[in-house]
Every structure is written in structure tokens, then in C-alpha cells.
Amino acid sequence: MLKKILIFSMFLFLGVTSSIADIIVDAEGKIQKYPNGSTLNVSAAKNLYIEYYGVKIFVPKGEKISLRFSDKDEDNMIYCSGDKFNNIKIGDTALSSEGKTSFAVSQDGDLKVEKGSLIIKDNEENVAILSQGNSHKIETDSSSSDSFISLSESSSESYEQIQKDLVLSPSAPRN
Amino acid sequence: MNSVKKVILQAGILLLFSNFLFAEFTIGLYGVKTSSDVISAKEAGFNCVQSYISSPETINLLAEEAEKNDIKLVVYPTKIMSSKYKEVAKRYPIKAWYLFDEPDVWNCSKEKLLSLEKNTKKMYPEIQTTFVIGEGFTKVPYYDIADILMVDWYPVPHLPLESFGENVALAKQGLIMMGKENKELWAVVQLFDWKEYKQYRKDEDRIGRFPKKEEIRFMSYDAVFNGATGLFYFTCYSNGKPLSESRPKEWAKATEVIQEMSFVGEIVDNGKKIENPIEIKEPLKGQSFEYGGIKYTFIINPTSKRQTLPSLFFQPQFDVMYEKSTNIKNIMRKTKNNLQPYRVLAFRYE
Numbered sequence: 001m002l003k004k005i006l007i008f009s010m011f012l013f014l015g016v017t018s019s020i021a022d023i024i025v026d027a028e029g030k031i032q033k034y035p036n037g038s039t040l041n042v043s044a045a046k047n048l049y050i051e052y053y054g055v056k057i058f059v060p061k062g063e064k065i066s067l068r069f070s071d072k073d074e075d076n077m078i079y080c081s082g083d084k085f086n087n088i089k090i091g092d093t094a095l096s097s098e099g100k101t102s103f104a105v106s107q108d109g110d111l112k113v114e115k116g117s118l119i120i121k122d123n124e125e126n127v128a129i130l131s132q133g134n135s136h137k138i139e140t141d142s143s144s145s146d147s148f149i150s151l152s153e154s155s156s157e158s159y160e161q162i163q164k165d166l167v168l169s170p171s172a173p174r175n
Numbered sequence: 176m177n178s179v180k181k182v183i184l185q186a187g188i189l190l191l192f193s194n195f196l197f198a199e200f201t202i203g204l205y206g207v208k209t210s211s212d213v214i215s216a217k218e219a220g221f222n223c224v225q226s227y228i229s230s231p232e233t234i235n236l237l238a239e240e241a242e243k244n245d246i247k248l249v250v251y252p253t254k255i256m257s258s259k260y261k262e263v264a265k266r267y268p269i270k271a272w273y274l275f276d277e278p279d280v281w282n283c284s285k286e287k288l289l290s291l292e293k294n295t296k297k298m299y300p301e302i303q304t305t306f307v308i309g310e311g312f313t314k315v316p317y318y319d320i321a322d323i324l325m326v327d328w329y330p331v332p333h334l335p336l337e338s339f340g341e342n343v344a345l346a347k348q349g350l351i352m353m354g355k356e357n358k359e360l361w362a363v364v365q366l367f368d369w370k371e372y373k374q375y376r377k378d379e380d381r382i383g384r385f386p387k388k389e390e391i392r393f394m395s396y397d398a399v400f401n402g403a404t405g406l407f408y409f410t411c412y413s414n415g416k417p418l419s420e421s422r423p424k425e426w427a428k429a430t431e432v433i434q435e436m437s438f439v440g441e442i443v444d445n446g447k448k449i450e451n452p453i454e455i456k457e458p459l460k461g462q463s464f465e466y467g468g469i470k471y472t473f474i475i476n477p478t479s480k481r482q483t484l485p486s487l488f489f490q491p492q493f494d495v496m497y498e499k500s501t502n503i504k505n506i507m508r509k510t511k512n513n514l515q516p517y518r519v520l521a522f523r524y525e
């Protein structure tokens with residue numbers, strides 16, 4: 001029950017849409033479908049804690065970011081893009097940008113800026129500016145005690161599997 | 176003016192003002208996604224559709240199609256309110272803004288729901304609001320929020336079928352308790368197979384089947400008998416496709432129920448409630464109406480056992496509706512004049 005409450009409190013007013021195929025999660029948190037390989041457009045109406053293919057991402061209220069996981073050539077990269085990020089966190093590293101930026105981060109924390117530039121700040125307040133083509137190692141796990149909603153999907157999972165941690169209607173079949 | 180002209184003139188006036196004179200019983204379909212879905216719903220007999228899609232662009236398309244097809248929408252307001260469509264949305268054929276889906280299930284506070292309602296009404300004061308609760312009795316008394324209350328409960332195959340009507344009754348009691356006894360109450364009838372949805376059971380051990388026509392019919396009537404003033408059916412899609420493609424036989428049967436309930440709803444909304452022609456003893460339930468000079472009695476058996484039908488209904492003046500035969504004796508021959516579990520009978524007489 002506590003887990004459900006925690007998940008719910010993070011999930012309220014989540015606005016996430018897929019630019020390809022079906023809507024994944026609507027503004028009220030109902031997962032419709034989550035096809036593997038699609039781009040996830042995250043628009044956070046509230047502070048949002050997401051676990052995406054093993055990477056913990058914090059999207060502050062009002063921020064937007066597009067995410068796409070690719071395991072092509074076994075690189076297991078998350079491709080991120082957006083415009084004027086403000087303290088979006090991957091793990092404990094805060095990312096900001098002045099304009100349109102795209103970067104890739106591996107599940108191991110290898111971050112590379114593909115377009116634009118990123119201002120990164122770690123949890124010890126160390127700041128660095130990464131311009132296009134530059135790389136940096138970050139920690140993809142988070143020290144936050146908040147509950148992260150998993151939005152990852154393996155090829156064998158169906159959308160129903162994603163609802164594993166969601167609350168269900170009272171009339172749903174039980175054991 | 177001669178009498179023929181008078182009749183024509185009266186009929187014309189009646190037709191002209193019929194939309195204002197006759198209340199329309201809401202019969203809606205949940206979960207539409209495309210313009211095609213809107214058209215299919217209209218063809219099936221629905222006069223309202225709900226969509227979970229909150230994208231303003233999609234809602235705009237749905238609204239255009241709904242307008243063309245004279246069908247109403249129930250959609251989320253939140254994103255529209257901050258979009259370029261916020262002004263034109265005032266002219267959308269919205270039956271009600273869909274504030275929240277099962278706030279009781281998601282532990283949404285009453286304050287949060289009230290805030291949603293307030294913000295929506297601020298922008299669209301003329302448009303009604305609604306939300307659905309996941310069971311009839313909610314620990315948080317949401318009953319005095321929004322213009323319309325919806326209640327869903329999906330019992331097939333694992334719960335007693337009558338539990339649906341019981342939850343509608345509980346929702347009605349909640350409304351009465353909060354001083355909102357005249358508020359509209361829409362009941363959401365199951366039109367899906369639970370095997371397609373997450374359960375409290377393990378995924379590999381899911382149970383479920385699509386409701387039979389008789390079950391959909393019973394639940395529809397039982398909802399009305401327990402106070403529902405409108406009906407919705409969840410849901411438009413099965414396994415990723417519209418029901419008309421994925422389950423055409425089930426869709427065709429469901430459509431028959433929809434069209435029946437459309438007429439029954441018209442009778443209930445616009446007819447005069449009258450006494451049953453004979454006492455209908457529990458556990459059977461019966462309601463009678465007079466509409467357009469004709470009397471109607473609807474009887475349901477809300478139990479899992481056979482019940483005896485009063486012999487009066489075997490008299491020739493009672494025609495049975497919505498059956499293969501209008502003669503009750505033909506229909507009841509195999510059951511020795513007993514009403515089967517969850518059976519519905521609709522009679523017409525003068």
C-alpha cells in the first residue's frame with residue numbers, strides 16, 4: 001500500500017506522450033501502450049522521478065525532455081534531447097542548457113553531447129560545461145529516496161507488465 | 176384550418192422542439208481514439224464517446240468528427256485549457272469534461288479534485304464536469320464534486336453479476352448522503368475481457384472472458400433500476416483494435432443491447448413511471464412506465480437462481496420485446512415458466 005501511495009504521488013499529473021505510435025501515459029497517469037524503441041516525450045506537470053532502462057532521471061515540474069533507448073549494436077544508449085533544460089537530473093548530476101541540446105548517455109554513465117552544449121553539476125556542486133562532441137562520466141544511479149517509476153520495457157514485456165506496480169480497480173480479479 | 180393541416184402543424188412543431196422537450200438518456204462508449212471510432216460509435220447507437228487521449232490536437236479532431244455526427248464527447252480538459260484550442264473548445268460538443276479517472280483508486284484528495292473542478296469551471300462555466308469512481312462506496316466522499324458522477328465496476332467472470340447494480344446503488348446512496356440526490360449518475364458497464372488487463376493475480380494466471388450479451392443486458396437494466404441516469408460501456412478497444420474489428424460478433428451483440436437501452440432510456444427519461452400491473456415480488460425487480468400511450472414493464476432477475484414469473488405476464492395483452500418471439504410462452508417453454516438467473520424481460524402492453 002505504501003509503495004502504491006508513493007508511486008501514485010509521483011505519478012499524478014504526469015504528461016508523457018510518444019511521438020511514434022500510441023500515447024504511453026496521459027495526463028492522469030493511465031498507461032496505454034509502450035512500444036519498444038519509440039521516443040518518449042516527457043512533459044512534467046509535477047516533479048517526476050523516472051527509471052528508464054536502468055538510468056534514474058529526475059524531471060522537474062515544467063521541464064520537458066525526449067528520451068529514446070537504443071540497443072542497436074548493443075550500445076544500450078539513451079538518447080536525450082530538448083530545449084533549455086533546467087536542472088534535469090540523470091542520477092545525481094543536474095543538467096542545464098541554454099538552447100536546443102541533444103546528448104547520449106549509456107547505462108554505465110558515459111555521457112556525450114551530440115548537439116548544443118550542456119552545463120553539468122554534480123552533487124558536490126562541481127560545474128562543467130560540455131560542448132558538442134565532448135564526453136563526461138556520470139553516475140546514473142540516484143541517491144534520492146524518492147520512488148522512481150520504471151518506464152522501461154524489455155522486448156518480452158507487454159504493457160500490462162508495466163502496470164505491475166500500479167494500483168488497480170477494486171473489481172479487478174484477485175487470488 | 177382543417178384537421179389534417181392542424182395535425183401536420185402540430186407534428187412539425189413537436190419535431191422542431193423535440194430536442195428541447197425530450198431529455199436524451201446518455202449512452203456512451205469509453206476509450207475512443209480516432210475519428211473512425213467516433214463514427215463507429217454513432218452507427219452502433221451511442222450518443223456519447225469518452226477518450227483517454229489528452230492531446231489537444233487529437234481532441235480537436237475528435238470534436239470535429241463528433242460535431243459532424245451529432246455525438247457528444249467526454250474528454251480531459253487539462254491540456255486543452257493551456258493550448259491554442261482553449262477558446263474554440265468552448266464550442267466543442269462536450270457532454271462533460273472528464274476531470275479524473277478513479278480518484279478513489281489513485282488516492283486523489285478531495286481538495287485536488289475540487290481544485291480540478293474549480294479550474295475547469297473557471298474557464299468553461301457552461302460545460303458540465305464528471306469523473307468516475309472505481310466502486311460505489313468511496314472512503315473519501317467525492318459525491319458532491321462535479322456535475323455528474325460515474326461509477327464503474329467490472330464483475331465478469333469472477334464476481335456476482337448483481338454486484339454491478341449494488342455498486343451503482345452505493346454510489347446513489349453516496350449522492351443522497353451528500354445532498355446530491357438529483358445529480359446525474361452514469362454507470363459504466365463492462366465490455367471487455369479481464370484477461371487483457373492487469374489483475375491482482377499473477378500475469379500467467381489471469382482469468383477473464385468477454386461478457387455475454389445477456390450479461391451486458393442485465394447489467395444495463397440493473398444499473399438503471401439502481402438509479403443510473405446514463406450508461407457508458409468500457410471499452411472501445413480489445414487487443415489494440417476497435418471491437419468492431421477485433422471482436423465483431425461480440426460487438427454486434429453489444430450493439431443490439433445499446434440500441435435496446437437507447438429506447439429504454441428514452442422511456443425512462445421521458446415516460447411517466449406507473450405502478451406495475453401486478454406486484455412483482457422480490458427478489459425479482461420490476462419497473463413500469465407509460466410513454467406515447469403505451470405501457471412498458473421491465474422485469475429483471477438479479478439472482479443466480481431461477482425465479483417464478485407472475486402468471487399475469489402470460490396473458491395475451493403482454494407482448495415481449497427484444498426477443499425472437501413476442502409470445503412469452505414460446506420464450507419460457509424450456510424453463511418451465513421460470514425466469515433464468517440474470518434474465519431480463521421487457522413487456523409492452525396497452
